[in-house]
Amino acid sequence: xxxxxxxxxxxxxxxxxxxxxxxxxxxxxxxxxxxxxxxxxxxxxxxxxxxxxxxxxxxxxxxxxxxxxxxxxxxxxxxxxxxxxxxxxxxxxxxxxxxxxxxxxxxxxxxxxxxxxxxxxxxxxxxxxxxxxxxxxx
Numbered sequence: 656x657x658x659x660x661x662x663x664x665x666x667x668x669x670x671x672x673x674x675x676x677x678x679x680x681x682x683x684x685x686x687x688x689x690x691x692x693x694x695x696x697x698x699x700x701x702x703x704x705x706x707x708x709x710x711x712x713x714x715x716x717x718x719x720x721x722x723x724x725x726x727x728x729x730x731x732x733x734x735x736x737x738x739x740x741x742x743x744x745x746x747x748x749x750x751x752x753x754x755x756x757x758x759x760x761x762x763x764x765x766x767x768x769x770x771x772x773x774x775x776x777x778x779x780x781x782x783x784x785x786x787x788x789x790x791x792x793x
Contacts, residue, residue: 660707661688667706667732667740668694674740675702692722701727708734712746726751 668685672695675683682697685704695702701723703715710731719727728747736742769778772785779785 663732664688664704664706666738667743668704670732670738670740671695671702671704671730671743693727700725703727703729704732705729706732715746716748720748726755 665685665688672683672685675695675698680698683695684697686692686694686696693701694704701719703719705715715729719729726747728745728751730740731744731746732740733744768781770781771777772779772788774785774788775791777785777787779787
């Protein structure tokens, strides 16, 4: 690996740690190369940071799964991306994504049922606002 790629990797880890700090995880920090564990420490979840030209997604997921039983994901800086960590890609297992969506308040379809809106008579999912009425009011 070239010196440029190594320095890009270190910089990417710092970018990601700073992004988490700015988003409220003030104890987030980047660990040095060769150390064991999550690339970003001080967080309640595992973060693997990748800044490589050829990313092996299966190997990355196995690496995260070997380290944690909880939430873990990879942050990938793709070729051509600058230093803005908010634009980096995130890779995680689908079951973890679904769990995050449910915890964030998104309703699972198997627990929802369609009902008629009392405002417009259109179909809507029970517990959610009617999208037809919302569109008519905008």
